[in-house]
Each structure stands twice: as C-alpha cells, then as structure tokens.
Amino acid sequence: MTIRYVSAGCTVTGKARKHNEDAILIRDEVGLWVVADGLGGHSAGDYASNLIVERLGALPRSGSAFDFIEAIKDTLGQINADLLQTAATRGVDLIGSTVVVLVSSADCMLCGWVGDSRAYCFEDGHLRQITRDHVHGGEDDSTHFGAQQAGTGMLTRAVGAEEHLFVDWVVADNRPGMTFVLCSDGINKEMSDAELGEQCRRLAQPHDLVASLFDLALSRAGRDNISAVVVRLQE
Numbered sequence: 001m002t003i004r005y006v007s008a009g010c011t012v013t014g015k016a017r018k019h020n021e022d023a024i025l026i027r028d029e030v031g032l033w034v035v036a037d038g039l040g041g042h043s044a045g046d047y048a049s050n051l052i053v054e055r056l057g058a059l060p061r062s063g064s065a066f067d068f069i070e071a072i073k074d075t076l077g078q079i080n081a082d083l084l085q086t087a088a089t090r091g092v093d094l095i096g097s098t099v100v101v102l103v104s105s106a107d108c109m110l111c112g113w114v115g116d117s118r119a120y121c122f123e124d125g126h127l128r129q130i131t132r133d134h135v136h137g138g139e140d141d142s143t144h145f146g147a148q149q150a151g152t153g154m155l156t157r158a159v160g161a162e163e164h165l166f167v168d169w170v171v172a173d174n175r176p177g178m179t180f181v182l183c184s185d186g187i188n189k190e191m192s193d194a195e196l197g198e199q200c201r202r203l204a205q206p207h208d209l210v211a212s213l214f215d216l217a218l219s220r221a222g223r224d225n226i227s228a229v230v231v232r233l234q235e
Contacts, residue, residue: 003174005104007033008206009229010214014186015222021045021097022184022227023053030061030068031104033229037117037184039096039158040224048083048097048160055079056101065105072101072112073167076159083160096160100131100182102231109172109180114165115158118188120196121172122179127197130170134158176235179209186226190217206230 005028013020021038023046036052038045055075061068076099087095098115111119116133134157159165172180179200187196191213199216203209209230217226 003176003233003235005031005231006206006234007229007231008210010210011225011227012214014224014226015218017225019046020225021049022225023049024227024229025053025057026229027057032056033102033182033231034099035117035182035184035227035229036097036099037227039094044095045097048095051079052097052099052159065103065110069103069110072103076167077165080159080165084163087160094161096158098158102180102182104174109174110169111172112167112169114167115155116185118183120181122181122197122200123177125201127193127200129193130172174233176233178233180231182229184225184227186224187213187217187228189223190220204232206232
C-alpha cells in the first residue's frame, strides 16, 4: 500500500500584531511539512522563522527516513548556531523561533518540535496532541523565553536561544484517513482542543479545514500571528 498526501496551509498576521513572524513550509514531494513561529517581543523573529523554512525548504531527501531526520536535526542545529551569532553581531539578546516538523516515512510519521508550536493527530473522530509544549507556567498571549514574568508563561526551548539545541521527536502511525494539524500558538490561543477536534470532524479535506480554522480564529481576538498546515493521508 502506498500512502499519498493531500495538504494545505496558511499563515496570516492576525488582528493585533503589526508583523507576521510565522512561516510555513509544505513539501509534499519529499514528505516534509513545517510551521515556525518567530519569537514575539524579540528582535527579528520573522528572520528566524523564515531562515528555518528557507533552509529546510532547500534540504534534499535521499537515503532512508533516518538519514533525512538526521539532516533535519543537523540543519536546525546549524540554524541555531547562526542565530546565536547573528544576535551577538547585532548586539541583541535573542533572535529565535519555535518550530514543529512533520516527516513521512514508509512505515510511520515522525514529528519533531522545539517550543510551543504544536502537532495534532486526528483519527476515527478523536483528536490528540502529539507534541508537548516546552513551556513552564501559564500559557497566554505573552509567552516569553527567559525569566518568567508575572502572569505569563516561559518558553523553555527555542531555536536560537541556547548554545545546545534539543529537538524532541515522536513517532505516529500513518494509516489512510489520518489527519495531522501543525500550528503556531495563534491557533490554540483562539480555540480549544475540543473546538479544533470538532472542525476536524466536520471537514475532511485539508483546504476546507484550514479555511475554517482561520475563519474561526479571525472571528475572535486574533491576538497573535496565525499559522497552520494540515496533512491528510490517503491510499
């Protein structure tokens, strides 16, 4: 059985922020999908997220899925070092981004992430988050990296934040009919997991689901940049 993919994605500035510091990548031909969320409140968050998408977008896929994962890890590690150097050169404290990556293989789907950009899996009417946010404390519109501030959450990991980058990975099944949703926190700030699951139940096609998610998020406060990539597995 050969699995094929139907995908769709979108990123918008939202209703409150002046600039879009998110970036997305869709590479169905190599089985790679990415959402990156540049850190708000820091210098050049859009530079960081776009650098991730640009470098991963140029990454060739050859050999095994393990080889591709290693290449992605090496690329993110180099981006991390480059962002640290750029921040030092510019004399700023931090230029960084969160990221969530989905990779297909013959036997499974592999998901890696740094920070609070999320991946969900929807199958048989049930939605579950397959990533775990790298956040300490409450999550709200003002999540920061570094010292925790009153009433805010603290990101514990980001690309460009520390000398050594640690990417968490999880393995998921790849059965036909499964849907994966990658998103920045601009999505989960505006809707609950229950609401996201209901949208997945109503709309099977990725383009329809993405459009509905953005309509819902923008009908509310739209407090942050909003980004999502939806991947559906088919025979």
